[in-house]
Amino acid sequence: MDSRGQVSLEYLLLILVVILVLGGVTIPLIGSSIEASTDVSRASDAKVAVQTLADAANIVYSNGPGAKRTVSFYLPVDGVLLFENNRVIFTVTYSNGTKSNITAQTLCNFTPEPTRQINKGWYRAVVYWPINSTNVRVANITRI
Incomplete structure (x- = not known):
């Protein structure tokens, strides 16, 4: 036992x-x-946001000078948003500290805008093509 x-x-x-x-x-x-x-998941969400802005710019460009489009998008992490020549760029920092640029090409050039530090969250932006201008602009990027 x-x-x-x-x-x-x-x-x-x-x-x-x-x-x-x-x-x-x-x-x-x-x-x-x-x-x-x-x-x-964060990189994928950032790609969707960048592509949303690029698609809005392409639609505005297709409609011609004077066109305007308002879009909403979600950025999953804090980062830098940049509109350069014919690209939308968002810099993502991963958990191990490395950084990556998420980009989307557009059919049009952007008016040079200052680099913007963006915090995580939902945003609304106005994409428009001013009359008598050769470039599309992105303005009024506001948190919603």
């Missing part, structure tokens, strides 16, 4: 050691995979 109790206790201790080893290995792997998937 004593040997059965000892065998049960040994099995319980062995199972506890196996669980501790597996937990010590898998928990860091799960944490890094969660960070990686969060980074992918």
Whole structure:
């Protein structure tokens, strides 16, 4: 009877050691995979926002001088928003500290605007093509 109790206790201790080893290995792997998937999700959301602004600029350009379009978009992280030549650029910083530029091409050139530091959140912007101008402008970027 004593040997059965000892065998049960040994099995319980062995199972506890196996669980501790597996937990010590898998928990860091799960944490890094969660960070990686969060980074992918943020980059994807930033790409949608940049593409929304580029699409609005293309529609305004297609409609000609005097056209205007108001769009709403979501930026998932703090970053820098830039309109340069015929590109919309948003800089994303990932969880490991690296930075990446998310870009979208447009059919038109933008009037040079100062670089804007944008915080995470929903925004509304007015994209328009002023009469007697050769470039499209993005103005009134406001948080909603």
